[in-house]
Amino acid sequence: MLSQEIKLKLIQIVGPENFDDTKVGRLVYSYDATPMFQSLPDGVIAPRNTGEVSYIVKLCNERRIPIVPRGSGTNLCAGTCPTEGGLVLLFKHMNAILEIDEENLTVTVQPGVITLDMIHAVESKGLFYPPDPSSMKISTLGGNINENSGGLRGLKYGVTRDYVIGLEIVLANGEIIRTGGKLAKDVAGYDLTRLMVGSEGTLGIITEATLKLIPTPESKMTMLVHYQDIEAAAKSVSTIIANKIIPTTLEFLDQPTLKLVEEYSQIGLPTDVKAVLLIEQDGPIKVVKQDIEKMSRLCVQERAVSVKIATSEEEADGLRTARRTALSALARFKPTIILEDATVPRSEVAKMVIAINEIAEKYQLNICTFGHAGDGNLHPTCLTDVRNHEEIEQVEKAFEEIFMKAIELGGTITGEHGVGTVKAPYLELKLGQAGIAAMKAIKDSLDPNNIMNPGKMFAKDSRKRVVVTT
Amino acid sequence: MLSQEIKLKLIQIVGPENFDDTKVGRLVYSYDATPMFQSLPDGVIAPRNTGEVSYIVKLCNERRIPIVPRGSGTNLCAGTCPTEGGLVLLFKHMNAILEIDEENLTVTVQPGVITLDMIHAVESKGLFYPPDPSSMKISTLGGNINENSGGLRGLKYGVTRDYVIGLEIVLANGEIIRTGGKLAKDVAGYDLTRLMVGSEGTLGIITEATLKLIPTPESKMTMLVHYQDIEAAAKSVSTIIANKIIPTTLEFLDQPTLKLVEEYSQIGLPTDVKAVLLIEQDGPIKVVKQDIEKMSRLCVQERAVSVKIATSEEEADGLRTARRTALSALARFKPTIILEDATVPRSEVAKMVIAINEIAEKYQLNICTFGHAGDGNLHPTCLTDVRNHEEIEQVEKAFEEIFMKAIELGGTITGEHGVGTVKAPYLELKLGQAGIAAMKAIKDSLDPNNIMNPGKMFAKDSRKRVVVTT
Numbered sequence: 012m013l014s015q016e017i018k019l020k021l022i023q024i025v026g027p028e029n030f031d032d033t034k035v036g037r038l039v040y041s042y043d044a045t046p047m048f049q050s051l052p053d054g055v056i057a058p059r060n061t062g063e064v065s066y067i068v069k070l071c072n073e074r075r076i077p078i079v080p081r082g083s084g085t086n087l088c089a090g091t092c093p094t095e096g097g098l099v100l101l102f103k104h105m106n107a108i109l110e111i112d113e114e115n116l117t118v119t120v121q122p123g124v125i126t127l128d129m130i131h132a133v134e135s136k137g138l139f140y141p142p143d144p145s146s147m148k149i150s151t152l153g154g155n156i157n158e159n160s161g162g163l164r165g166l167k168y169g170v171t172r173d174y175v176i177g178l179e180i181v182l183a184n185g186e187i188i189r190t191g192g193k194l195a196k197d198v199a200g201y202d203l204t205r206l207m208v209g210s211e212g213t214l215g216i217i218t219e220a221t222l223k224l225i226p227t228p229e230s231k232m233t234m235l236v237h238y239q240d241i242e243a244a245a246k247s248v249s250t251i252i253a254n255k256i257i258p259t260t261l262e263f264l265d266q267p268t269l270k271l272v273e274e275y276s277q278i279g280l281p282t283d284v285k286a287v288l289l290i291e292q293d294g295p296i297k298v299v300k301q302d303i304e305k306m307s308r309l310c311v312q313e314r315a316v317s318v319k320i321a322t323s324e325e326e327a328d329g330l331r332t333a334r335r336t337a338l339s340a341l342a343r344f345k346p347t348i349i350l351e352d353a354t355v356p357r358s359e360v361a362k363m364v365i366a367i368n369e370i371a372e373k374y375q376l377n378i379c380t381f382g383h384a385g386d387g388n389l390h391p392t393c394l395t396d397v398r399n400h401e402e403i404e405q406v407e408k409a410f411e412e413i414f415m416k417a418i419e420l421g422g423t424i425t426g427e428h429g430v431g432t433v434k435a436p437y438l439e440l441k442l443g444q445a446g447i448a449a450m451k452a453i454k455d456s457l458d459p460n461n462i463m464n465p466g467k468m469f470a471k472d473s474r475k476r477v478v479v480t481t
Numbered sequence: 482m483l484s485q486e487i488k489l490k491l492i493q494i495v496g497p498e499n500f501d502d503t504k505v506g507r508l509v510y511s512y513d514a515t516p517m518f519q520s521l522p523d524g525v526i527a528p529r530n531t532g533e534v535s536y537i538v539k540l541c542n543e544r545r546i547p548i549v550p551r552g553s554g555t556n557l558c559a560g561t562c563p564t565e566g567g568l569v570l571l572f573k574h575m576n577a578i579l580e581i582d583e584e585n586l587t588v589t590v591q592p593g594v595i596t597l598d599m600i601h602a603v604e605s606k607g608l609f610y611p612p613d614p615s616s617m618k619i620s621t622l623g624g625n626i627n628e629n630s631g632g633l634r635g636l637k638y639g640v641t642r643d644y645v646i647g648l649e650i651v652l653a654n655g656e657i658i659r660t661g662g663k664l665a666k667d668v669a670g671y672d673l674t675r676l677m678v679g680s681e682g683t684l685g686i687i688t689e690a691t692l693k694l695i696p697t698p699e700s701k702m703t704m705l706v707h708y709q710d711i712e713a714a715a716k717s718v719s720t721i722i723a724n725k726i727i728p729t730t731l732e733f734l735d736q737p738t739l740k741l742v743e744e745y746s747q748i749g750l751p752t753d754v755k756a757v758l759l760i761e762q763d764g765p766i767k768v769v770k771q772d773i774e775k776m777s778r779l780c781v782q783e784r785a786v787s788v789k790i791a792t793s794e795e796e797a798d799g800l801r802t803a804r805r806t807a808l809s810a811l812a813r814f815k816p817t818i819i820l821e822d823a824t825v826p827r828s829e830v831a832k833m834v835i836a837i838n839e840i841a842e843k844y845q846l847n848i849c850t851f852g853h854a855g856d857g858n859l860h861p862t863c864l865t866d867v868r869n870h871e872e873i874e875q876v877e878k879a880f881e882e883i884f885m886k887a888i889e890l891g892g893t894i895t896g897e898h899g900v901g902t903v904k905a906p907y908l909e910l911k912l913g914q915a916g917i918a919a920m921k922a923i924k925d926s927l928d929p930n931n932i933m934n935p936g937k938m939f940a941k942d943s944r945k946r947v948v949v950t951t
Contacts, residue, residue: 050919078623083665114719114828137725159668170666173643186915193826195856196896198629198679199904200938201920205642205675209668226933228727243853249584255696356663358584386665426666434669441669445656449927450671457919457924468670 013053017074021056021098024066024215029057029104040099043084043091044146046347046430048398052079052093057101061179061187061218064100068216068462069185071098077465080212082123082154085146087350088431090158090211094466102153105218108132115193116224117176122153122217127223136401138224141168144427145335153217159209163429165335166257166385167293168225172208177221180207183214183458193221206453211429213466214457228293232303232328234320236310237284241265241368243314244286245361248384250309251290252357256302260291261385265364268341268379268392275340276330284316288384289334291327335383338392345377345394347403351410353417354426357387366416367391374409376402388426395440414440435470483523487544491526492570494536499527499574510795513554513561514616516817518902522549522563526572531649531657533686534570538686538932539655541568547935550682552593552624555616557820558901560628560681564936572623575688578602585663586694589874592623592687594831599692608694611638614897615805623687629679631897633804636855637729637763638695640813640897642678643777647691650677653684653928663691676923681899682934684927698763701729702773703797704790706780707754711735711838712782714756715831718854720779721760722827726772731855732804735834737848738862745810748799754786758854759804778913791843807851808862815864817873821880823887824896827857836886837861844879846872858896884910905940 013021018085021256022030031037032054041050053076058064071078072312076099084091093099102123108353109119118133118140126147130140144150150160156178161170177191180203190204191197202218207214238244248261257303264272265286273280281287288310292302296335307318321327333340342348355363364380367389371378382390391413393406416436424437439447483491483502490499503506512519523546528534541548547567554561563569572593579589581603588603588610588697596617600610613632614620620630626648631640647661650673660674661667677684708714718731732741737754743750751757758780762772771884777788791797803810812818825833834850841848852860861883863876884894884907892899894907909917921939924931 112826112828114723115826116722121551159672161666165666172672182919184914184915187920188913188916188919190912190916192891192893193889194824194829194893194896195827196631196635196824196853196858197893198895198897198899199893200900200908200916201684201923202629202642202679203916203919206673206923209672214671226727252586253584257696293766297767298765354664354666356582356585357665358582358663385668388666421662421663421664423664423667423669425668426664427668429668430670432510438670443658446658446660446670447651447652447671448656449652449658449673452926453671453676456922 017070020070021054021067022383024063025056025058029059030053036072037142040081041093043086043089045087045089045092045433048089048092050092050094051096052099052315053096055099055101057103058334059104061181064178064181064218064229065187065215067100068183069183071462072183072185072460075460075462076342077462080153080157080216082151083149085150086154086158086429086431088429088433090429090431090467092432094432100216102151112193113138117193117221118224119219119221120152121219122151124152126150126152126155133224135229137227139227140222140224142171142174152220156208156217156220157210157212161383163260163262163331163383165383166261167257172205173209174223175204176223178204178207178217180215181218181266183460183463191221206289208267209429210466213454213467214463230296230299231291231293232299232320233291233330234303234307234318235330235467236288236290236315237281237317238286239284239316240314241286241364244288245364245384247288247310247313247315248360249358250313251306254305254309256306258290258292258302258306258385260289262289262382263384264289264334264337264381265379268381269338271344271379272333272337272340275343276336278333279303280333289330304312341379341392341394345396347395347397348392349395350426351388351408351413352388352390352426353413353424354386354388355417355420355422358471359420360384360387362420363389363417367413368407370412374405376405376409386426387422406478432467435468438468438470449470490538490540491524494533494787495526495528499529501525510551511563513556513559515557515559515562515903516819518559518562520562520564521566522569523566525571526567527573529574531651534651534686534688535655535657537570538651538653541932542653542655542930545930545932549933549934550623550627552621553619555620556624556628556899556901558899558903560899560901560937562902564902570686572621573750581606582663587663587691588694589689589691590622591689592621594622595622596622596625598911603694604697607697609697610644610692612641612644614692615808622690626678626687626690627680627682628899630851631856631858633730633732633801633853635853636731637727642675644693645674645678645690646693648674648677648687649689650685651688651810653930653933662689679899681901681937683924683937697947700769701761701763702769702790703761703800704773704777704788705800706758706760706785707751707787708756708784708785709754710784711756711834712831714758715834715854717758717783717785719828720783721776724779726760726776728760728772728776730759732759733854734759734804734807734851735849738807738851741814741825741849742803742807742810745813746803746806748803759800811849811862813866815866817865817867818862819865819876820860820862821883822858822860822896823883823892823894824856824858824915825887825892827855827889829892830854830857831888832890833859833887837883840879840882844875846875846879847905856896857892898937902937905938909939909942
């Protein structure tokens with residue numbers, strides 16, 4: 012609970028219309044897109060500019076009040092669930108595209124800008140921002156940066172981190188700093204810009220970002236490759252890369268996913284095959300055609316049963332949209348959908364897919380698998396029901412085994428969703444005690460009072476999803 | 482001075498043949514490629530593996546002995562000058578290419594591998610490692626990572642940071658941690674991998690690195706564009722980019738540089754023009770031809786006086802080599818060469834070049850300017866003589882003005898050379914007090930006893946180059 016004194020001070024900073032501590036107002040921001048995590052904040056605040064953010068942070072730092080910065084809350088790691096109360100900080104007033112610089116190929120935004128709005132704005136100038144998380148229609152760029160979001164074009168173009176070149180940050184002590192700039196190169200001191208990317212709001216509050224853009228590729232082609240053997244599909248992925256083709260997109264969907272997505276989207280996806288690869292290439296038209304032909308041949312060589320090249324942009328867009336809506340499609344069939352993102356070296360994708368299926372069978376669970384196969388970033392997704400406590404316990408065990416398997420194969424517990432609250436108990440699997448200690452030391456050094464999104468990334472105990480009460 | 486006890490302990494770890502505290506041995510490692518900085522270490526040590534590094538670090542941490550990790554010492558920021566004594570740590574035994582993984586497109590190396598040796602090794606398998614610092618024939622990958630080295634191909638392909646995906650690090654407490662892996666994506670905790678890149682040995686010792694590779698571009702073309710107007714050359718740079726062509730290389734050389742380089746290399750460079758741009762494009766042959774033609778037209782439109790396209794690989798290689806050897810060429814003409822790397826947004830390159838010339842004139846100095854114009858990363862290089870104290874004072878003032886101008890134009894004090902000892906007094910210009918405080922907090926958190934390359938990056942006082950006694 013916030014004291015009356017603090018409440019008045021906060022209202023003084025942002026105005027009464029931008030502070031809310033009603034039960035309803037707090038309830039709305041008590042959860043994010045992650046199932047099974049909920050916790051009430053003490054208040055919700057919407058600053059109008061960086062100066063106001065700085066005042067809020069100074070006050071919170073003095074009084075040890077947690078701050079949870081939040082975009083649209085589309086993350087899947089309970090990264091914006093206010094698990095320790097405090098303030099949820101919204102960027103609804105800080106949502107302007109400040110500048111598109113066509114000479115330096117940059118865009119400068121406030122954190123509250125919707126990802127797709129910015130993508131459309133730069134595309135209208137012939138420029139391209141590759142990171143395209145599935146949630147981009149509603150996610151914000153501030154959220155994308157805090158989570159280092161990936162997307163369907165990550166294989167060729169990298170993730171959010173690869174496009175953030177300058178930041179304005181409000182540190183936990185309220186100081187405002189600027190890192191990087193419209194600069195292709197900058198080695199003046201530690202790389203705070205990239206340290207902030209993916210730090211999940213635990214090190215400071217991002218109040219402005221300069222992002223790198225690239226010229227829009229001249230053309231694009233899309234194809235869908237069918238398999239009756241999951242291993243053959245996974246093998247095709249590494250065969251393509253080993254043949255020195257880096258497609259823009261190289262997505263995998265297994266049969267259970269295909270069936271549910273087709274039922275939802277009705278675009279004629281095959282439901283009688285064991286798996287498909289959705290492959291896209293962009294660039295100069297001749298190169299694209301050549302790559303698509305070569306990849307077709309390689310896939311057939313790896314026992315694809317058929318290859319369908321999209322003949323129109325509508326058809327291609329349908330396929331992309333089907334993939335992007337996989338989570339929504341799956342969500343219609345069961346009350347609780349738990350989507351994970353264990354990631355392995357791409358050479359190990361086949362082994363990982365097989366392991367996921369074996370684990371699902373062992374625990375008698377309904378797990379659909381899809382994901383960014385080219386990145387080795389798979390999304391095993393469990394269709395379950397939170398009210399079925401016994402099954403949820405099995406789910407927890409199954410995912411723990413999946414994470415262990417990913418690590419065993421040289422992978423990681425999260426490729427693009429972040430640690431947040433959900434993965435905190437598993438972080439040590441990847442980092443070891445010494446790695447976690449180093450990260451905690453950095454956290455303590457920049458946020459000694461632990462007010463910046465506390466309870467995230469580092470587990471207080473080994474509490475897992477199953478014992479969280481909602 | 483190391484005590485006899487410590488000396489014996491160090492010898493116990495690495496063997497007598499890998500420890501040297503003779504005067505001559507120490508003298509050899511008392512300086513690096515940076516003029517006017519010299520300081521004797523207390524000893525030189527060459528561990529044979531990560532375990533030995535860990536033992537050395539633990540001992541040094543206990544006894545507060547500085548450690549300066551050193552590759553080939555080609556850095557230009559006095560980053561490996563042992564300014565506070567202690568041990569210089571060499572990687573001459575840790576110089577193996579451990580694995581080239583053609584399925585995952587990665588190479589794993591020990592820090593002592595020579596950059597060009599690795600580049601040749603991966604090229605023989607049709608793979609490509611873009612970062613190509615001018616010193617790559619002698620620099621090591623460990624050094625490149627610690628300095629986040631750039632190179633001539635940075636415009637299109639980025640810098641060292643963009644290719645480091647996994648590290649083994651010995652922390653200041655002697656713990657060995659692993660970050661990242663052969664993974665396209667990993668968001669398990671803070672991005673320690675990129676935090677280490679460019680940290681100049683101040684946060685830990687890198688003992689192994691996994692680097693990302695890409696397929697070798699199919700073809701490459703090189704051209705040299707002549708200008709009688711420096712501003713027109715600089716303007717061409719931003720015109721090319723604004724026209725949505727990203728060439729591999731976009732280098733600028735002014736007339737004073739051209740004259741000295743031609744005298745040194747004798748390859749027929751023009752010496753009667755005010756500036757040249759060296760432009761390269763790589764990729765599929767048709768695209769490359771098209772881009773080269775378009776860039777030629779754009780340059781002529783921006784008042785280039787002539788465009789010469791290299792007709793053979795020998796000719797192209799001659800041009801590249803001439804550019805790469807600019808520093809060596811200049812070094813023949815004066816006893817002391819001070820090469821800086823102020824960097825600006827590329828739209829500001831013209832203004833920066835003009836400002837450098839005005840500043841040179843104001844202080845009556847001989848400054849040649851060349852550099853990675855496409856990155857906005859210029860190397861104003863002063864030909865002077867350390868024995869001429871009056872002139873050196875002017876040099877110091879001139880470079881301070883150059884840095885201030887770069888900052889004023891939205892730039893930075895160092896684009897690729899690092900802060901080290903040389904730029905430490907200027908770091909605040911770029912970061913402000915709050916930014917430096919944040920970085921120092923991180924340094925203290927990971928290296929509380931300040932044993933990791935102490936005296937670098939953060940200035941103890943405002944001591945500049947001119948007052949350093951050598």
